[in-house]
Amino acid sequence: MMDFRISSLSEVPALAASLPKADEAARKAALARQNSLTKPPGSLGRLEELAVFMAGWRATARPEIALAQAIVFAGNHGICAQGVNPYPQEVTAQMVANYRAGGASINQICAVTGAELDAVELDLDRPTADFTQGPAMTEAETLDAMNRGAAAVRADADVLILGEMGIGNSTIASAVAAALFGGPVAGWVGRGTGSDDAGVKRKIDAIERGLALHGGKDAMGILAALGGREQAAICGATLAARSRGIPVILDGFICTSAAAPLFGAAPALLDHCLVGHVSVEPGHRRLLDAMGKEPILNLGMRLGEGSGAALALGILRAALACHNGMATFGEAGVSDK
Missing domain, CATH: 1.10.1610.10 (Nicotinate-nucleotide-dimethylbenzimidazole phosphoribosyltransferase (CobT), small domain)
Known part of the structure; x- marks a missing residue:
């Protein structure tokens, strides 16, 4: 193929x-x-x-599941210039190194549930643009990230687990979800990696300014205007998996929001996708309801990096064993x- x-x-x-x-x-x-x-x-x-x-x-x-592939895509975001995250963007690269060294939560869960983990970094030294000032990505940048995501999918995988890492990407997820499905921005915004009340207000303000600037775009235009490279890569990987008949397990709020532009473009594009868990991020249940997806697990998690999806792989393996x-x-x- x-x-x-x-x-x-x-x-x-x-x-x-x-x-x-x-x-x-x-x-x-x-x-x-x-x-x-x-x-x-x-x-x-x-x-x-x-x-x-x-x-x-x-x-x-x-x-049967002979090969379960897990991919964590990592990217950095210009929206961090608006003070939306308490951590510096250097943490993204540091966490990628941690995945590759085997020291993160996702490594331990993949070891238990039998998934092979890949960490794919996407131009971490070149964050996307600040979407309050202009589009986060050009179409060419969006397509490049999508195709890099697609290329990361192994043709011999029986199931694909998707996760993400990127300082500032809970703001991205909330912005994309709000643009696609509407409603008050505050209803889509949570604390992410630990924002205080003032940080949450900065996130809401930045998203509202971004929505005002980029209104009227179609679903894939929303991905380019408000999204990030790891979100685009998740879209590309999801489509590549579909082209090979590989089911996908999406992770929490950020990962589900990353794939949501595909749903906005044509809901059937996510028919091969399961959602591993429901995050405690307040926007995730709203997003799942809007997309008609029922999560496999509800464990009060909000870590990201594919952890809930990798846990759900254990349930999927048990289902096939029976x-x-x-x-x-x-x-x-x-x-x-």
């Missing part, structure tokens, strides 16, 4: 019609198997739904009547 590339932002909505869809025959076969296993139908709840979901996207009635390993009524000699 040729590498997946995006040549213009305007082509993204039409991809919903051309990219692969779930295999209905495999999905039906998986559902029939679920209903023949030694349990009351539906008794495993969401685990059954996850197994059938995986069957449809992997185009096999009995899907689906593939349980005996049917006939095999076990158990009466189903």
